[in-house]
Amino acid sequence: MADPVDDVHALIEAARDGQPRAVARLISLAESGLGSRRALAAALGHQSPRAAVVGVTGPPGVGKSTLTSALVARWRARGERVGVLAVDPTSPLSGGALLGDRVRMHEHATDPGVFVRSLASRGHHGGLAVAVPLAVRVLDAAGCDVIVIETVGVGQAEFEIAALADSTVLVLVPGYGDAIQAAKAGVLEVADLIVVNKADLEGSEQVVRELRMARGHQPPAEDRWPTAILRTAAARDEGIAEVVDAVAEHGRWLAASGELSGRRRARLRAEIEAIVVERVRAGLDGNREVLDGLADRIAAGEADPYSVAEEMAREHLSPGNW
Ligand SMILES: Nc1nc2c(ncn2[C@@H]2O[C@H](COP(=O)(O)OP(=O)(O)OP(=O)(O)O)[C@@H](O)[C@H]2O)c(=O)[nH]1
């Protein structure tokens, strides 16, 4: 059997040449077990990321995929390579099928400069927190200039995607009564751009006005990016160039202000944490009998839970046992 690490190196070479099947296989590795991901991360090397990572989030059905598809067309017209990851944090079971629907990127299906993949939270411990950053690294290695991460925003998801991306685009629609609530809930702080989509429907100017007023109430700060608020009709390809320009402008601001390295550092910190937590959980799962024995010692009055937990960590969860 060929050395799996050699295989990974060959796949990375093929991905760098722009072979979509190699990219697809590498992203599958990014979703698989710990051993494969470890080999993949090592083979990808340590070069610093090149691509701009753009998160697109918002409630179900607001047009995130339609907008993403329209954005992709613009970036392609400028000769940029684009990767799209459709991430569904909500449906560990139905993920695959549902996501297929959710991506709607058919117009780019035959373009070799566009890679589109879905990621759902699989069973493994690390889940999306470990899969997404690695998939982003794969797309970066494959030469993508822009990587879009689309997630359905439910509750905290807006905040979580902000932790994965350089720039976060929140998509809302008129009639989505929570626009202002969203603003109050701190979304204005987290979203770098808010796109009010479906501008062909009634009420979108109103939503934009309200959001701009909410933004106006933020205390001004010289070093802060003022959340851009834009209107689009993605299905009609209207307002898209303005979004592309605002994303680019935000990218320049990130680099100039030093915020980019800060965000990326926070992202790496979160990734390390997720890997450590995953490994500790795996270590606990692999030592059920030891745990039973320790529990029995507590029950027999021979030890207390804290000293036993320390013993567990020292003897069975240390990196030497990984
Ligand atoms: N009227 C109108 N409809 C739109 C517009 N943009 C998207 N839609 C429609 O809204 C519906 C949902 O669009 P999607 O792009 O799949 O929305 P989404 O946010 O990606 O949906 P999920 O991924 O399922 O959360 C589709 O029927 C689109 O055609 C728009 O600008 N105007």
Ligand SMILES: [Mg+2]
């Ligand atoms: Mg979608």
